[in-house]
Amino acid sequence: MEEGKLHSNQEGNKVVYPSKVGLELLVPIILIFAILFVSTFEKASLTGVVLQFGLMFGFVALFFSISYEVTDEVLSVISFFFIKKNILIKDITRIVESNNPISSPAASLDRLEVYYGKYSSVIISPKDKMGFIAHLKRLSPSIQVELKKKKQ
The missing domain is CATH 1.20.5 (Single alpha-helices involved in coiled-coils or other helix-helix interfaces)
Incomplete structure (x- = not known):
């Protein structure tokens, strides 16, 4: 079972992915x-x-309140329990792995930048990055994913 689903709260088709909390x-x-x-x-x-x-x-x-809810149509970025940003999944064009330290609703530097619309993006840090990406790709196969190559 995927880590994101292990720690998820499912109500209908909603899956909650908690943010990774980085000690850094x-x-x-x-x-x-x-x-x-x-x-x-x-x-x-x-x-x-x-x-x-x-x-x-x-x-x-604040660090432990950040989460990302995925429904069939919307990605919701939630921080401090009540601040919510909704992004239509059909508007997501690509997901890029990032370590950008810019201020964002991400409690770790192990991040993903989600591009949507014409020029918009949000930087997030789901604990189960691969499960999160796979979930979005199932909902919108046209999303391009760019992961960094792992050093061996």
Whole structure:
């Protein structure tokens, strides 16, 4: 069974692909908050400590809230539980493997750039990249896929 389907929530024809969470992005954020917390610990009030933990929790929750829902017609990119971007699958032209660090709804640098429409794209990082790509290709066989060659 594909990893994306193992961790998916299926309602009718909807499959949810969780984002891969990369330590290369998560660890620096936690370290920054830890350094800020330690450096202000003696001077911090209870309100300041609660605020710092709240901000850190918010950033970490953001990482784990990113997911990608695929239905028969729409790819929905969901971040922070309620921000949703819908892309018609028939508008997707190609998917390119990427390590582009640009800000995007992707919690890892192991990414895919999904091109749609005439000039639009979104960078995502599904945990099960190959299952995600295969699912979209089944729905729209005209999608071109460009994967990086693996070093052997």
